[in-house]
Amino acid sequence: MKKTMPTLFLSLFLSLPFVLTAQEKSDWKEMNNFHTLMSASFHPAEEGNLKPLQAKSDSLLITAKKWKASKIPAGFKPAETAETLTKLVKQLELVNNSVKAKQDDATLKMQIKEAHEIFHTIVEKCRVGE
DSSP states (O other): OTTHHHHHHHHHHHHHHHHHHHHHHHTOHHHHHHHHHHHHHHHHHHTTOOHHHHHHHHHHHHHHHHHHHSOOOTTBOHHHHHHHHHHHHHHHHHHHHHHHTTOOHHHHHHHHHHHHHHHHIIIIISBTTO
16 A cells, blocks of 8 residues: 555656646637537538538638637647638638538538648647647
């Protein structure tokens, strides 16, 4: 028991920075709101169901603009994140315009896929330490 307590304490102490970093990264409310809409639009589109995307393209764009206008948390690289959020908003403007113009399914799928990839760039590559 005497040997396991210091080992347990050391393990918990060493994992603390990772726990704090994970909490800090997941507290970006605007990112989480956007992710909810993106998931509800992109994943059905991947499977050929474009109705959710067509119904939510305005909301996706509005939510992306709110995300872009929000304060970038400490866990993200400010310049890279801001630049990539600008790309995301531009891509979603394209998606929204294409939905309104009743573009074909292949075009919409390609455009939302690009927006999804930009989103993942922010989530994965714009974080500090990445």
